[in-house]
Amino acid sequence: MRSKNIHRRAIVFIIALVIVSGALPARAADNSKPSAWAAAGVSRAISLGLVPESLQKHYTEAIRRADFCACAVRVYEIASGNTINMRMAFRDTNDVNVQKMGGLGVINGKGGGLFAPNDRLTRQEAATILSRLMEKLNIPLITKPSGFADNTDIAGWALEAVGQMQATGIMNGMGNNQFKPLEPYSIEQAIITLLKVYDLAIEVKFEEIYDVAVPLAGFFDLDESSELKQLASELMDLVNAVRVNAGLQPLIAMELLNAASTIRAAECESLYSHTRPDGRRFDTVHEDLGITAAGRGENLDAGVDTAERVVQRWIGSPAHNECMMEPSWEKMGAGVHRGADGRLYWAMLFMA
Numbered sequence: 001m002r003s004k005n006i007h008r009r010a011i012v013f014i015i016a017l018v019i020v021s022g023a024l025p026a027r028a029a030d031n032s033k034p035s036a037w038a039a040a041g042v043s044r045a046i047s048l049g050l051v052p053e054s055l056q057k058h059y060t061e062a063i064r065r066a067d068f069c070a071c072a073v074r075v076y077e078i079a080s081g082n083t084i085n086m087r088m089a090f091r092d093t094n095d096v097n098v099q100k101m102g103g104l105g106v107i108n109g110k111g112g113g114l115f116a117p118n119d120r121l122t123r124q125e126a127a128t129i130l131s132r133l134m135e136k137l138n139i140p141l142i143t144k145p146s147g148f149a150d151n152t153d154i155a156g157w158a159l160e161a162v163g164q165m166q167a168t169g170i171m172n173g174m175g176n177n178q179f180k181p182l183e184p185y186s187i188e189q190a191i192i193t194l195l196k197v198y199d200l201a202i203e204v205k206f207e208e209i210y211d212v213a214v215p216l217a218g219f220f221d222l223d224e225s226s227e228l229k230q231l232a233s234e235l236m237d238l239v240n241a242v243r244v245n246a247g248l249q250p251l252i253a254m255e256l257l258n259a260a261s262t263i264r265a266a267e268c269e270s271l272y273s274h275t276r277p278d279g280r281r282f283d284t285v286h287e288d289l290g291i292t293a294a295g296r297g298e299n300l301d302a303g304v305d306t307a308e309r310v311v312q313r314w315i316g317s318p319a320h321n322e323c324m325m326e327p328s329w330e331k332m333g334a335g336v337h338r339g340a341d342g343r344l345y346w347a348m349l350f351m352a
Helices: 002-023 039-047 065-080 096-104 123-136 156-168 187-212 214-218 226-245 255-267 284-288 307-316 318-324
Strands: 296-302 331-338 344-351
Touching: 039 187, 065 096, 065 123, 065 187, 123 156, 123 187, 187 255, 226 255, 226 307, 226 318, 226 331, 226 344, 255 284, 255 296, 255 331, 255 344, 284 344, 296 307, 296 318, 307 318, 318 344
Parallel strands: none
Antiparallel strands: 296 344, 331 344
């Protein structure tokens, strides 16, 4: 009798297992890589230093509110060149990125001094944060009524921001002209939209440069040859390789510092010096572009044709090597200029 009961239980267990197994997908979706539509943008965002390492996986999963703040802080600080020093305290988190976004005025929590850092970010929350972040980066916002079919589902506090994100092309619908405001925002969606904000911020910065400082157009050309851009990129890669090999942190490439370095490389054609042609110090180029930093450094070279040779020369020069290997540096930029006689001028700016 006992053996029959055991046999029956075994059959029931096997049947249940088959039923449960049939309800599962044959293979779990691989979210270790971004979706095809997001792959290129995610890769570029990572190369720009906009994505914390902890978010470089599980791309199709919902992003936490605190993690979105971490990405938003990087976008603001790298695009603007300014560190957020302001803080807002919340009762339920000590996350510095949440505090920075609060201090900047981009978030204000859920009331009662709470932020709910581990909650999944909804699409309407993302739209609101993105709108405020764009304002802080001086990006013009197009205010138009939201045109989604499910407008009535969008909270009143988010409706204007959703319309702005739709009009600016930052966020789109989810099919059938539905915005689906309460659906969670995925990690890859967050990365791509924040990359769009970053690109707009850089574009605005360049427009400000050309409007206010017209002479800079003679030094920095957005259509500069791909050859020179490639050389500058190789220089940054090699410098990072040398630093990592020595146990130092790699530096984050900053596009505004690339612009500043290109300006400095061009200036060296007329005056090869850490003093600029107008008599000012080299680091006043940061001020021209609105970049603030706790520390600044510069390495120059001229007359060599490869990035490898430049780095070799810097390693062999105590002063250049000390500057290149400074532990406190966090960001860098590189620029290469070809003079009228064909000679190459190299400049690299470092920033803490």
